[in-house]
Amino acid sequence: MKKKLVKFFKSNPRTAFKNKEIAKKLKVESSEDYALLKSTIHSLFEEEFLFKKGKRYQLNQFPDSNKITGVLQLHPDGYGFVIPRKKKLEDVFIAERNIGTAFNGDTVEVVLFAKQKRKNLEGQIIKVLERKKTELTGTLQKSKSFYFIRPDNFHMQRDVYIDRSNLADAKVGDKVVVGNIEWKTSMLNPEGSVLSILGKEGTIDAIKSSIAKQFNLPLTFNRKVNDEAEKTELEISDKELSKRIDFRNENVFTIDPVDAKDFDDALSVKKLENGNLKIGVHIADVSHYVQKDSALDKQAELRGNSVYLVGAVIPMLPEKLSNGICSLVPNEDRLTFSVVFEMKDTGEVINYKISKSVIKSKRRFTYEEVQEIIDKGKGEFAEEIVLLNKIAQNLRKARIEEGSIEFFTPEIVFELDEKGKPVAVKRKEIKNSNMLVEEFMLLANKTVAQHFSTPKKSGRKKIIYRVHDKPENEKIQEFTRFIKSLGYHFKVGSFSNSGEIQKLIEQVKGSEEEAVVNELAIRSMAKAVYATKNIGHFGLGFKYYTHFTSPIRRYSDLLVHRLIFSYLNKKSGINYTVDLLSKICDHISKCERNAIDAERLSVKMKQAVFLKDKIGEEFHAVISGVAHFGIFVELTDILAEGLIRVRDLEGDFYVYDEKKYSLIGRHTKKRYRLGDKLLVKLIRVDLEKIELDFITLEESGKNNV
Numbered sequence: 001m002k003k004k005l006v007k008f009f010k011s012n013p014r015t016a017f018k019n020k021e022i023a024k025k026l027k028v029e030s031s032e033d034y035a036l037l038k039s040t041i042h043s044l045f046e047e048e049f050l051f052k053k054g055k056r057y058q059l060n061q062f063p064d065s066n067k068i069t070g071v072l073q074l075h076p077d078g079y080g081f082v083i084p085r086k087k088k089l090e091d092v093f094i095a096e097r098n099i100g101t102a103f104n105g106d107t108v109e110v111v112l113f114a115k116q117k118r119k120n121l122e123g124q125i126i127k128v129l130e131r132k133k134t135e136l137t138g139t140l141q142k143s144k145s146f147y148f149i150r151p152d153n154f155h156m157q158r159d160v161y162i163d164r165s166n167l168a169d170a171k172v173g174d175k176v177v178v179g180n181i182e183w184k185t186s187m188l189n190p191e192g193s194v195l196s197i198l199g200k201e202g203t204i205d206a207i208k209s210s211i212a213k214q215f216n217l218p219l220t221f222n223r224k225v226n227d228e229a230e231k232t233e234l235e236i237s238d239k240e241l242s243k244r245i246d247f248r249n250e251n252v253f254t255i256d257p258v259d260a261k262d263f264d265d266a267l268s269v270k271k272l273e274n275g276n277l278k279i280g281v282h283i284a285d286v287s288h289y290v291q292k293d294s295a296l297d298k299q300a301e302l303r304g305n306s307v308y309l310v311g312a313v314i315p316m317l318p319e320k321l322s323n324g325i326c327s328l329v330p331n332e333d334r335l336t337f338s339v340v341f342e343m344k345d346t347g348e349v350i351n352y353k354i355s356k357s358v359i360k361s362k363r364r365f366t367y368e369e370v371q372e373i374i375d376k377g378k379g380e381f382a383e384e385i386v387l388l389n390k391i392a393q394n395l396r397k398a399r400i401e402e403g404s405i406e407f408f409t410p411e412i413v414f415e416l417d418e419k420g421k422p423v424a425v426k427r428k429e430i431k432n433s434n435m436l437v438e439e440f441m442l443l444a445n446k447t448v449a450q451h452f453s454t455p456k457k458s459g460r461k462k463i464i465y466r467v468h469d470k471p472e473n474e475k476i477q478e479f480t481r482f483i484k485s486l487g488y489h490f491k492v493g494s495f496s497n498s499g500e501i502q503k504l505i506e507q508v509k510g511s512e513e514e515a516v517v518n519e520l521a522i523r524s525m526a527k528a529v530y531a532t533k534n535i536g537h538f539g540l541g542f543k544y545y546t547h548f549t550s551p552i553r554r555y556s557d558l559l560v561h562r563l564i565f566s567y568l569n570k571k572s573g574i575n576y577t578v579d580l581l582s583k584i585c586d587h588i589s590k591c592e593r594n595a596i597d598a599e600r601l602s603v604k605m606k607q608a609v610f611l612k613d614k615i616g617e618e619f620h621a622v623i624s625g626v627a628h629f630g631i632f633v634e635l636t637d638i639l640a641e642g643l644i645r646v647r648d649l650e651g652d653f654y655v656y657d658e659k660k661y662s663l664i665g666r667h668t669k670k671r672y673r674l675g676d677k678l679l680v681k682l683i684r685v686d687l688e689k690i691e692l693d694f695i696t697l698e699e700s701g702k703n704n705v
Contacts, residue, residue: 001033001040009050009059016056020473051090055474061089066112068092069129074104076689078157082110082123090121096157098124101183101190103156105132135179136160137210139201139688140194142172148189149178150688153214153601158189166193175199175206177213201687202609204420207602208312215598217307217314224295229318232289234325236333240288241358245338248360251384252282254328255437258366261313263328264550266336266361267440269384276350277343279391281444282359284326285335286551287561290317292575301584304591306553309602311416315553322552330361337561339444339548345387347394352447354564370433389432392439399442403498403541406505408518412639414606422610425638441549442540449544452564453534461567462578464560464585466545468537469526479524485660486513486675498541513675515634516624527593530556530585532578555588604690607640611692612685618697623676626663628656631672633680633694642692644680649696672696 004026017025019038028037041057044050051060070084070092078096092110102108107130110123136156138149147167148159160178170176175198183190199206212219221229252268268280290296300316307314315322328334338357342350363380373379374389400406415424445466452461471479483490483504490504501521508517525539530547537545548564551557563576625632630645646654649672652665661674672678684693 001036005040005044013059013061016053016058018056067109069109072102072104072106072108082108093120093122094125100125100186102128103131103133135177135195137175137177137213140170140172140174140176149176152210161189161191162194168194170194170197173201175201175210202421204311207605208309211309211598211602212314215594217598219314221299221318225299226318228294228296229320232320232325236335245355245357247280247357248333251381252359252361253363253365253381254361255365255367255370255433258368262322262552264552265441266328266359267388269388277345278340279343280338280340281440282336282338282357283549284328284552285337285356286326286558287565288335289321289326290558292562300555300558304555304588305595307595307598309599310414310606311420316555317552326552328361330364333358333360339447345391347391347398354448354451367433371431374432389436392436395439395443396435400502405498405502405539407522408514410515410639422606425610427637445548446542446545448548448564449546452567453544462532462581463563464546464556464581465531465534466528466537466547467531467535468528468539469535470538471524471526475524479520482520482661498538516622516675529589532581532585607638608685608687608690611640611682612687615682615685618679618681621678621680623672623674623678626661626674631663633678640692642694644694644696
């Protein structure tokens, strides 16, 4: 066994494997051989032939010298790891005292210490080779004798001093961009100059600009892009209209949030003589206005998507397109790309057609208006809306029965004053009106993907898929252990079956653990991404799925429009190779993750601003995380997350039980467990670090003694 493993790892020097993956590759099947394999791997680890990354093992290849280069990844607690350029080497631990003058993300040179048995390589940063960031954002503050900022998002753990002569008229409390940073020795703090003032801390402009800086999101469009947008032809020619299906005389309408500025999609429904229904899903034809390789196209691809912050948007396309000619506003002719279904009211699809079209929306509905029509059965286009709602409910029921998972993911809505300060926060209610739109968008996306992936339909064409892989075994086991700790029965093998996960989601519905179970289930899942190779969408239970319905705000959808139109017109795909599409998929997947992180930070910032003047107030909360240093709690009403530190849990000495997701009092046996409800008091708000601290007042959940 040892010879086999040594040969295996030497043949795969750059890859880390879990025990089960190794067993599968070496065709180890019996439980006895598997036990031998595990013990032999552990012996090789003890001998330092292997090193460990989490639960994965990799060949331990020592550096050729005591110096390496790599990228620093800082941790909020002050220490960091350098990820070596040579992928065969393990990460190098850097204690806070050894970070020197490096920022998070910098490329650095590290001198390595002597290797300690069974510990990470450790070293000291001796030189910064390249700065990832040359500018930082923070709030201007003043001590007795000097001005400084504490950088946002822990890019650097030290305050940046600013001489009075370099303030550029900034005032204390302003959110600013600081550049020209000099940091020659870790014995002194870095110094810099104010380059620009983003606004007062907590305002919409300040938060938008600060987040844009942190996540490298471009706030403005260059002249070439703006010029192209301005030259966009607003009049639709008769020649163009003649190529399209005309829906301008049909009852087409949009349904969107009350604060929406751009309208991607519209719906229509009409009864046919045979008793069936003609339902149109009409999507803004952005590809007509944004031509391949134009300045607009290159900028849209670079951005990847629009970013929706609280009270602000960083759009993918200039406003003249996103809020103007491409937006399906009422009473204006608009070019669209439609999927028109012939359906029964049960939701069964009899036939469909994918085609370019033109519409004139008769009404712009909000979700609230449509919900009132659904509830009362009265109002403008009531017959159509009630009918669409019935079909949507049937589609949803069938989708869940076929393996789609309906996660409960609570969201919040902010009410802002004229300065952008949050004056109220409430949980967003998801009602039938929201689900009505969602079901028809899912149906259109699935239909388009299936059509161009099925030889009988289109001869199978290259297309961008939205894919979602099955969860990893390690995460499955972790989630299963957690579920069992809550008293629910759930087999490890069930996680590979989306239907079984949906049963669990239904089981916890309405319970105090609902939000936590949903959140951990989502975290246990793989991330959905864009890809040219189809593996299906596990979460939705779809064999084929793409993004077609939001081309104003997602480049993926714009590109899918461009591809499928070329196929419908018997063209070759307008010169997109599979390699190029794969690169675009990787890029827009990264853009999407970046946007999600930016949007989450925006929400956390606004929550912190809202709670700043509520110190001392009490809130109902649920334990959302447990660690050796404390318990994380999520406020029930506004979903803000904060920390109760172990030092603030009085009356006992608490021990962290990782397997039971709990802190347990050594003497009283009082338990704080993931999912428990608490009554908490807010004691501290740090707007710079976006941290909330609480203390517990009483236990109202399952704190068993």
